[in-house]
Amino acid sequence: MDALRATALSKQYRWSGGTNQALKSVSLTVPKGSILGLIGRNGAGKTTFLRIASTTLLPSGGKMDIFGHDVVQETNLVRERIAVIPQESRPFYWMNPRELIYYFLTLRGHTREDAHTRAEQALSELGLLEYADTLVSRLSGGLRRRAMVAMVMASDAEMLFLDEPTTGLDPVARRSVWEAIRKAAHAQRTIFLTTHYLDEAEALSTRIAILERGTLLAEGSREEIAQKVQHPYRVVVSGGFTQGELEGYGEPTWLEDRWMLFTGEKDAREISRMALERGARLSVAPVSLEDIFLQIVGKDISRDEEGDDEGA
Amino acid sequence: MKERKLASVLSIIAANGFLPLRRQPLFLINTLTSPFSFLFLIFILGGPDLIGYGISGGLVLTILSIGTSLQGDMTHYKADLKFQEMVVASPVKAGTYVTGMALSEFVFSIPGMCVFILLSVFYAHYIFLGGLIVLATLILLWIFASALGFTLATYLADMRETFMIAPIISIFLTVVPPVYYPISRLPPVVRPLAYLSPTTWAANLVQGAMGISSTPLTLGQGLLDGGVLLLSAAILFLVAWKKSQWRER
Numbered sequence: 204m205d206a207l208r209a210t211a212l213s214k215q216y217r218w219s220g221g222t223n224q225a226l227k228s229v230s231l232t233v234p235k236g237s238i239l240g241l242i243g244r245n246g247a248g249k250t251t252f253l254r255i256a257s258t259t260l261l262p263s264g265g266k267m268d269i270f271g272h273d274v275v276q277e278t279n280l281v282r283e284r285i286a287v288i289p290q291e292s293r294p295f296y297w298m299n300p301r302e303l304i305y306y307f308l309t310l311r312g313h314t315r316e317d318a319h320t321r322a323e324q325a326l327s328e329l330g331l332l333e334y335a336d337t338l339v340s341r342l343s344g345g346l347r348r349r350a351m352v353a354m355v356m357a358s359d360a361e362m363l364f365l366d367e368p369t370t371g372l373d374p375v376a377r378r379s380v381w382e383a384i385r386k387a388a389h390a391q392r393t394i395f396l397t398t399h400y401l402d403e404a405e406a407l408s409t410r411i412a413i414l415e416r417g418t419l420l421a422e423g424s425r426e427e428i429a430q431k432v433q434h435p436y437r438v439v440v441s442g443g444f445t446q447g448e449l450e451g452y453g454e455p456t457w458l459e460d461r462w463m464l465f466t467g468e469k470d471a472r473e474i475s476r477m478a479l480e481r482g483a484r485l486s487v488a489p490v491s492l493e494d495i496f497l498q499i500v501g502k503d504i505s506r507d508e509e510g511d512d513e514g515a
Numbered sequence: 516m517k518e519r520k521l522a523s524v525l526s527i528i529a530a531n532g533f534l535p536l537r538r539q540p541l542f543l544i545n546t547l548t549s550p551f552s553f554l555f556l557i558f559i560l561g562g563p564d565l566i567g568y569g570i571s572g573g574l575v576l577t578i579l580s581i582g583t584s585l586q587g588d589m590t591h592y593k594a595d596l597k598f599q600e601m602v603v604a605s606p607v608k609a610g611t612y613v614t615g616m617a618l619s620e621f622v623f624s625i626p627g628m629c630v631f632i633l634l635s636v637f638y639a640h641y642i643f644l645g646g647l648i649v650l651a652t653l654i655l656l657w658i659f660a661s662a663l664g665f666t667l668a669t670y671l672a673d674m675r676e677t678f679m680i681a682p683i684i685s686i687f688l689t690v691v692p693p694v695y696y697p698i699s700r701l702p703p704v705v706r707p708l709a710y711l712s713p714t715t716w717a718a719n720l721v722q723g724a725m726g727i728s729s730t731p732l733t734l735g736q737g738l739l740d741g742g743v744l745l746l747s748a749a750i751l752f753l754v755a756w757k758k759s760q761w762r763e764r
Binding site: 254257258259260261278279282283285286287288289290291292293294295297298302306307309310311312314338354355358360364 | 519522523526527529530534535538539595596597598600601602603604605606607608762763764
């Protein structure tokens, strides 16, 4: 069974000054037990999609099911099985991480004993035991974010919606969150992750979806998406070639002291051979997710869409 | 299911009522400031004759402030912390959450309630069943104020809007209506307008039950006051149920 199935989902925000079509007929499925990484620039519609899926926002059109239940008509059945960390969410300053997790679990209906056991496990998994009794007001931004992640990880929700969960975390803290996400997936929980860290999406996701201006441009495993791009190889050459020569194989980009271009396998082999003959420095590698994103979207992920993601 | 709801409500009260108080006891004093300011002014300006009105007004204002605090806290939890979104996307129902939040706000008002109830015992001349009438009135007011606070909070996008709306509501529910003074002080032409506010009916009941009103509380008047207050609470409850934006559109 699919954990999530969206069919022709759309969302239009209306206000007195006009409208914004945040989602345009998006169809997407997320298999149970998988980690889907939804990537896109700021304003692409990632948060809007996640909020509709997590039943906090109504769609304008289309249909979405979570574990076979309609998110609009069968909201209560959906809510029994999900948990969400909203973007930019923050913990209560007067609690410590242990209390935060315990509160969230008892609020959701866990028994006190179960909440206690789960809280200790989540604290341990996210490396928070050392800070378990420290008030949130005294924790760093990264630790606060980890405490938020621990709250939902500790719940019994079968599907977790994580909206940019590692924003503001240092590399070590990010790894501990990644590890917790992987563990959750191993336990057959489904993870829906939005991120604009492409390395994060690449490291965690079993499936990736690319959203741009409310339109789903690609969806599938990392390999499936790589096959969709016209140029699956990234070639970087330093010296030995003129721009005109390289333009015969693709669109070269000047990177301060070397040329970079995306090409097909045959052209990559030919450039390699010529580089060897000319003694030029060269590197050839399959495209990274960042390269794939650049080819599919046509823009770097760090370039903001006009407007903000909350409105899209 | 009922046990689960009860556990959720108790959890909310502990986390949002008792725990913040344990960490910051000054919250207890904070809730006393407004009603005592009015009481002080009334005592200074009106003398001992009006102190009964100051006490009954203090009881009403203390309960109404639960709604104002609820509105502020829920807006903060929604707009700043995004916690409400985590609750919406969970098995917790809106009614359970609001009940828990409204009761946790009540925790903050306990000192004020205790002080004003004690003062009323000394200064008021309770009629038969007066205590029960005051209790029922305050419960209806609590429902009214909580439903109003919750509904507004679901529409407000930022805490600054709360800071703007709270004083306006306070003026129309507490200052202008005869909560802190007898309605007879209002010019007869304006009196009908005062009855547009549910707090006027509540104040009538409390003042009558405490025996401080110049006109004794008759059964008919009591039923009318109570009926209007009940209707107001029911309407606000319905508005909260049907029109609040628990899930955004």
